[in-house]
Amino acid sequence: xxxxxxxxxxGAAAGTGLSIGQVAERTGLSVHALRFYEREGVLADxxxxxxxxxxxxxxxxxxxxxxxxxxxASGMPLPAIRQYAELVRQGPGNEQARLAIMxxxxxxxxxxxxxxxxxxxLISGKIEVYEGSLVTGESCIVAD
Amino acid sequence: xxxxxxxxxxGAAAGTGLSIGQVAERTGLSVHALRFYEREGVLADxxxxxxxxxxxxxxxxxxxxxxxxxxxASGMPLPAIRQYAELVRQGPGNEQARLAIMxxxxxxxxxxxxxxxxxxxLISGKIEVYEGSLVTGESCIVAD
DNA sequence: CTATGAGCTAGAGTCGACTCTAGGTCAAGG
DNA sequence: CCTTGACCTAGAGTCGACTCTAGCTCATAG
Numbered sequence: 001x002x003x004x005x006x007x008x009x010x011g012a013a014a015g016t017g018l019s020i021g022q023v024a025e026r027t028g029l030s031v032h033a034l035r036f037y038e039r040e041g042v043l044a045d046x047x048x049x050x051x052x053x054x055x056x057x058x059x060x061x062x063x064x065x066x067x068x069x070x071x072x073a074s075g076m077p078l079p080a081i082r083q084y085a086e087l088v089r090q091g092p093g094n095e096q097a098r099l100a101i102m103x104x105x106x107x108x109x110x111x112x113x114x115x116x117x118x119x120x121x122l123i124s125g126k127i128e129v130y131e132g133s134l135v136t137g138e139s140c141i142v143a144d
Numbered sequence: 145x146x147x148x149x150x151x152x153x154x155g156a157a158a159g160t161g162l163s164i165g166q167v168a169e170r171t172g173l174s175v176h177a178l179r180f181y182e183r184e185g186v187l188a189d190x191x192x193x194x195x196x197x198x199x200x201x202x203x204x205x206x207x208x209x210x211x212x213x214x215x216x217a218s219g220m221p222l223p224a225i226r227q228y229a230e231l232v233r234q235g236p237g238n239e240q241a242r243l244a245i246m247x248x249x250x251x252x253x254x255x256x257x258x259x260x261x262x263x264x265x266l267i268s269g270k271i272e273v274y275e276g277s278l279v280t281g282e283s284c285i286v287a288d
Numbered sequence: 289c290t291a292t293g294a295g296c297t298a299g300a301g302t303c304g305a306c307t308c309t310a311g312g313t314c315a316a317g318g
Numbered sequence: 319c320c321t322t323g324a325c326c327t328a329g330a331g332t333c334g335a336c337t338c339t340a341g342c343t344c345a346t347a348g
Contacts, residue, residue, distance in 0.1 A: 019294075019295080020294085020295070020296095021294065021295080030336080030337075031294095031295085032336070032337055032338075033335085033336065033337080035296090035297090036335080036336065036337085040335090044288070051344080051345090052295075052296080052343065052344055052345090053295085053296060053297095053343085054294085054295055054296075054344095055295080055296090064288075067266065070262065070263045070266050071263070072335095073259050073260075073263060074259070074260055074263035074264075074267075077334075077335090078334075078335070079334095088288045092277075095274045095277050095278050096278065098270075098274055099271060099274040099275065099278070102267055102270050102271050102274065103271060105267060106264065106267045106268065106271065109260055109263055109264050109267065110264070112260055113257060113260050113261070113264070115217050115218070116217075116218055116253055116256055116257050116260070117257070118214065119214045119215070119217060119218035119253055120218075120250065120253050120254070120257070122211065122214050123218075123246055123249060123250045123253065124250065126242075126246050127243060127246050127247060127250065130239045130242055130243040130246065131243065133236075133239050134239050134240065134243070144188070144232045144242075163324075163325080164324085164325070164326095165324065165325080174306080174307075175324095175325085176306070176307055176308075177305085177306065177307080179326090179327090180305080180306065180307085184305090195314080195315090196313065196314055196315090196325075196326075197313085197325085197326060197327095198314095198324085198325055198326075199325085199326090216305095221304075221305090222304075222305070223304095
């Protein structure tokens with residue numbers, strides 16, 4: 001490999017076209033996962049193809065993927081993301097539906113946060129007990 | 145069925161013995177899940193058995209299950225819970241190890257909460273945009 | 289001119305956490 | 319006596335989300 005020329009050699013002719021490998025690197029998803037997401041219809045549109053049928057991702061695709069990643073991280077299942085993606089694909093006019101999906105999800109995220117806070121206080125309680133039983137003479141209370 | 149007598153008919157002779165069905169009801173876990181958890185070694189001890197080999201749970205078992213449920217809810221995998229249960233089973237003297245497990249898990253829970261807050265602000269942002277595009281004449285910004 | 293590397297498709301495999309089925313025991317009720 | 323209901327074990331099946339494999343096409347480098 002000569003100097004740094006993989007940048008557009010890997011992408012398509014356009015300046016902002018990214019190969020699947022580059023997208024994997026930037027998003028943290030594997031190339032497998034990227035193809036899988038596409039098959040599952042979670043992408044807003046079916047990805048352009050370049051020479052030899054290779055995927056060419058735009059900056060927009062990256063942005064959309066970032067959203068998907070956040071939604072996944074907050075526990076939204078792929079079918080729900082696909083549903084949302086379909087609405088986006090259909091263009092404006094279905095804001096009500098999109099809103100409904102997001103509001104529902106927001107509720108779940110809020111619930112999750114609340115749950116995690118409960119867990120956190122349980123865990124912190126246990127940590128305190130153990131720290132205590134280490135500082136004092138090994139067994140302070142019988143709590144496990 | 146006459147009056148209310150299933151209470152101790154289902155349990156063992158002892159006052160505080162609970163059948164698997166009762167525990168399922170109280171914990172929200174299925175009887176299948178309860179047996180599965182036992183096989184996986186997440187219970188602090190292997191559960192007493194009553195007439196005909198039936199499981200008899202104590203109040204202590206219920207308490208422990210409540211802890212397990214919280215740990216699961218916060219994403220701790222079953223093998224990790226089993227590890228922790230093993231330490232508890234071994235009795236006092238391994239507080240350091242228990243502490244390490246709990247501290248590590250606490251970190252993950254804190255990370256999760258942070259992540260969820262990020263997701264939440266993304267979602268709230270989208271909700272605002274959609275609410276805006278509904279109030280005004282249908283399309284305010286091009287954002288999806 | 290071959291070898292390497294990135295990409296492609298279709299489809300099989302994996303993993304965690306359950307969930308369900310089959311086939312059996314036992315006690316109480318009609 | 320026979321059925322019903324709660325329980326038992328061992329093991330198979332499911333589901334979501336990936337992950338990996340096999341077998342292929344190209345383009346560029348040595």
